[in-house]
Amino acid sequence: MGKLSVKYLGLDLRSPLIVSSSRLTSNLAHLKEAEEFGAGAVVLKSLFEEQIDHYIHTIPDSTGYPEADDYISNYMRSNTVDEYLDLIRSAKESLSIPVIPSINCYSSGGWTGFAKNIAEAGADALEINVFFLPVDRKKSAAESEKIYLELIEKLKKTIRIPVVVKIGFRFSNILNIIDQFYVRGVSGVVMFNRFYEPDIDLNKIDIVPAKIFSTESEMRYVLRWIGMASAQDIKIYISASTGVHSGSDAIKYILAGAHSVQVCSVLYEKGLKYLVNMNREIEEWMDQKGFTSVNDFRGRLNYRNYSKPVIYERTQFMKYFATED
Ligand SMILES: Cc1cc2nc3c(=O)[nH]c(=O)nc-3n(C[C@H](O)[C@H](O)[C@H](O)COP(=O)(O)O)c2cc1C
8 A cells, every 4th residue: 555545435545646527537548658657537528417318219129139138229329328338347447547438418317327337337436517508597406416416326226336426616505415316326426517608708708718727716616615524423425626836736635625636727837647647745744744645634724624624714804804913
């Protein structure tokens, strides 16, 4: 067991750094590189619920002849989905780090049965990236959240590998939704996803995509919730995501209580090799501070362990200045 090794979802990771779902994890060559440069695990590029639906609906009803059914279903399969299952199998054969496939979904519809194929292909866990834009003003927040819970219940009946839910931070009560995941058997939560957002180009007077890659400053939206979620009395693994651009950023999330830290934008910008620097930076800091394992400092500054938990509760700058006077 190396100094950086951690447990995540019950799996042994040699480093807390995970290459998060994106094009960087969409083929075997990249996955091998991620392993070579020190990733603790990889989350594969997401398959979309729509792709799975398409795959399921192109398989016609049974002909009554099993051999013919096999032939037809094989013939009709969408390449993308088959390629995805092949990627899981080949990644499992070639890599020794955990391989976590991912599905982008927005409903608890018919796709969930497909999770079985993912588990059978050898996946170590399944990450589901759930998001739908709540644009129906007649639908309450509770009704929208029900979709997450139904989906999780269906998945838990279908597969035995750990299920991880990647969420956005726009919940009325994040700690409550995580608690509801936990009681339904979810093993981990990724906090948080970063979505495609619109921006406005003033020259063209047009809507354009906002910046695709994150900046370090976005960590400010995440840190509080990692600090608070990790202090709850529940056994759920937390993977931090958004804004990690250095080993120091990863250390901050771990101090706040994350079990693992996902990295994406900075690896697009600097290449997968940058993982070497990040791991080195974490190790050097640990040496300086006299920590021999990541567990020595994980959660040290979370809501429960920090001497002044009120810091986590502060939201208004006015209050901050008033109490500092
Ligand atoms: C180009 C690009 C593609 C992405 N594709 C996916 C995806 O397929 N599934 C997913 O769950 N997240 C996807 N993400 C989100 C990342 O996994 C990550 O959660 C997000 O970028 C925040 O991490 P970062 O600040 O390190 O970039 C993508 C991000 C980028 C920049």
